[in-house]
Amino acid sequence: MARDLLGATLLVTETDGAVTSGLIVETEAYTGTDDPASHAGRGRTPRSEIMYGPPGVAYIYLIYGVHHCFNVVSEPAQTPGAVLIRALEPLTNLPLMATRRHLNPTSYSPLNLCSGPGKLSQALALTTSFNAASLQSSAIKIYPATTQLPHTTTPRRGITKAVDRPWRFALTNNPFTS
DNA sequence: ATATGGATGCAA
DNA sequence: TGCATCCATATT
Numbered sequence: 001m002a003r004d005l006l007g008a009t010l011l012v013t014e015t016d017g018a019v020t021s022g023l024i025v026e027t028e029a030y031t032g033t034d035d036p037a038s039h040a041g042r043g044r045t046p047r048s049e050i051m052y053g054p055p056g057v058a059y060i061y062l063i064y065g066v067h068h069c070f071n072v073v074s075e076p077a078q079t080p081g082a083v084l085i086r087a088l089e090p091l092t093n094l095p096l097m098a099t100r101r102h103l104n105p106t107s108y109s110p111l112n113l114c115s116g117p118g119k120l121s122q123a124l125a126l127t128t129s130f131n132a133a134s135l136q137s138s139a140i141k142i143y144p145a146t147t148q149l150p151h152t153t154t155p156r157r158g159i160t161k162a163v164d165r166p167w168r169f170a171l172t173n174n175p176f177t178s
Numbered sequence: 179a180t181a182t183g184g185a186t187g188c189a190a
Numbered sequence: 191t192g193c194a195t196c197c198a199t200a201t202t
Binding site: 179182188 | 191192193194195196198199200201202
């Protein structure tokens with residue numbers, strides 16, 4: 001599931017009409033009640049409830065009180081699971097992304113816009129207000145990849161539990177990863 | 179290496 | 191209520 005999202009296009013339209021989009025180049029899987037690194041790893045809680053619902057909706061939460069992380073609920077209802085989108089190759093409206101990222105909109109590195117889960121959420125203005133939104137809505141759309149692209153498989157990053165599970169996926173030789 | 183700083187979940 | 195923890199980032 002996390003593999004399938006590699007190469008998909010994520011497009012966000014704000015209420016003010018601003019559009020940003022990017023190609024998904026890095027993902028991580030958090031699946032099942034037996035995954036201690038997942039928010040569902042301690043069972044159903046108010047926060048993890050959405051991961052038990054139907055797939056294809058957004059799960060967005062605040063981490064470290066500072067950054068938002070954007071996930072895609074990935075498993076059938078009753079089975080908890082989500083895919084963390086860790087990096088995008090920015091496609092649409094890069095200067096706006098740069099402004100949101102507090103970078104100089106006329107002098108910035110595209111490599112620094114969406115190369116991390118907090119960065120891409122900031123660049124696409126994805127906050128908890130989008131939590132539980134359908135990913136085929138007017139606000140957020142995901143266009144699936146038509147082919148499975150070459151990718152690497154590694155352990156997940158930034159976690160302290162179940163660090164050995166190889167559930168991080170990234171497009172091979174894509175420079176926009178984190 | 180370190181500061182940042184809000185929400186969550188669990189214990190008390 | 192209090193408190194440890196947290197799927198990170200920017201800055202030193």
